Amino acid sequence: MIVTESQIYQVNPDLRVSRNSDRVVIEAAANTYSLSDDALWPFISEVMSTNEELTAPNSSDDLTESDIDRLQSAFEILAESEILVSSERTRWPDTIVSLANRSGGLVTFEDIAERLKTASVTIVDRSGSSVVEHLKSLLKLYPIAEPQVVAELPTDALADLMLVVASDEHDPILDAANSMALDSEIRVWAPVTPARGGRFRVGPWFYPNQSACYKCLRLRAGSTIREPVLADIERNGQSAPSRQDRFDSQPAMTSMMVSILADAMLTHLALDGAQGQAPVGGFVDVTYGLEGFEMSNHRVLRVPRCPECSPTSGTGYPQIWYHEE
Incomplete structure (x- = not known):
């Protein structure tokens, strides 16, 4: 995943994130992820507690290059594990995100x-x-x-x-x-x-x-x-x-x-x-x-020779169970 300067993130509404010892388990709509990097937990907790859109840091922020690299890497991990969903335009309503989750990602937010x-x-x-x-x-x-x-x-x-x-x-x-x-x-x-x-x-x-x-x-x-x-x-x-x-x-x-x-x-x-x-x-x-x-x-399955919708209505032999014929 490539982070661009215009990319924004929001928290996925359809998931549960839990921690046990040094493991972080993410249960998303269709997938489950396990992270062994316990150092990410404070960042994950802070991200999960916000209701605002998030942006990845860039060179214009008051951060060192190494800080920017670490934060961008963290954003990538959270996006790949479905904690965050990304967009290049605007924040999507949670109802749209939830429907996209149900499609398994086959239907885009835009569509x-x-x-x-x-x-x-x-x-x-x-x-x-x-x-x-x-x-x-x-x-x-x-x-x-x-x-x-x-x-x-x-x-x-x-x-x-x-x-x-x-x-x-x-x-x-x-x-x-x-x-x-x-x-x-x-x-x-x-x-x-x-x-x-x-x-x-x-x-x-x-x-x-x-x-x-x-x-x-x-x-x-x-x-x-x-x-x-x-x-x-x-x-x-x-x-x-x-x-x-x-x-x-x-x-x-x-x-x-x-x-x-x-x-x-x-x-x-x-x-x-x-x-x-x-x-x-x-x-x-x-x-x-x-x-x-x-x-x-x-x-409901189509009835052979249904008088309303079948193109073969009125042809062929009667169906055994079709008592009207």
């Missing part, structure tokens, strides 16, 4: 900041649900463009990401959103439904004409139910409209869901699949029962 700054996010909310304000207030903690909230599905959407607030998984607006998204320039969209029976879901994150679609999800869910009436409801049922804001009935569960939702939005917008983040068609199921919280990750 993450630009993607969030220019992100086009649309939230479809017909009833003015409290969950939208909750989500917007959480997103304000990140350097992301403010979402546009609309009351109806747009007819010509160009959003990078669209959320559709629904009363439940069978709300007709989700089927309509699926059809609209397949004919639009929307990059990714996801349904937002309230917790029910101690369970909530975040996602799936549908990439129109790339991943499975919402119809695929319903067909696959119906194929696992043995009772014909319930299976048909799962595939094609439409729920009754509700005037209640069902997100208000379980505030704690809703708060947890919004936190996971906001984090997923950021990874889909900023990391674009790096290091397994933001899987296409992925979703998270969270259940709260007598044994505590259980979280499971899943992925």
Whole structure:
């Protein structure tokens, strides 16, 4: 690593630094480092205690050449062990640094900041649900463009990401959103439904004409139910409209869901699949029962000849489990 005069440093927010005897151990986001130079500990402690940007010393400072060399060497060691992150322009928000850490360094600070700054996010909310304000207030903690909230599905959407607030998984607006998204320039969209029976879901994150679609999800869910009436409801049922804001009935569960939702939005917008983040068609199921919280990750696979998204719809022999044919 070459230290330049314009280079500045800041402390990495995602790490723990501990000392035992003459060993210093740094546990960063994805790596662990061990330093045997106990003499660095006072310098590390001083660096960790500051919240200001740091600059490496240069010849214009009131220091001897040997002092400058030692300090520059110390800065290099701390940067290589991820205690410090460097930049040649300005200090980055800790939220940007944390996202870059999650990408394993594959996505730069500059790219993450630009993607969030220019992100086009649309939230479809017909009833003015409290969950939208909750989500917007959480997103304000990140350097992301403010979402546009609309009351109806747009007819010509160009959003990078669209959320559709629904009363439940069978709300007709989700089927309509699926059809609209397949004919639009929307990059990714996801349904937002309230917790029910101690369970909530975040996602799936549908990439129109790339991943499975919402119809695929319903067909696959119906194929696992043995009772014909319930299976048909799962595939094609439409729920009754509700005037209640069902997100208000379980505030704690809703708060947890919004936190996971906001984090997923950021990874889909900023990391674009790096290091397994933001899987296409992925979703998270969270259940709260007598044994505590259980979280499971899943992925929707496209249904062969899905009538909504498959280019081979209407051709070939029926699938054994595809009961609609």
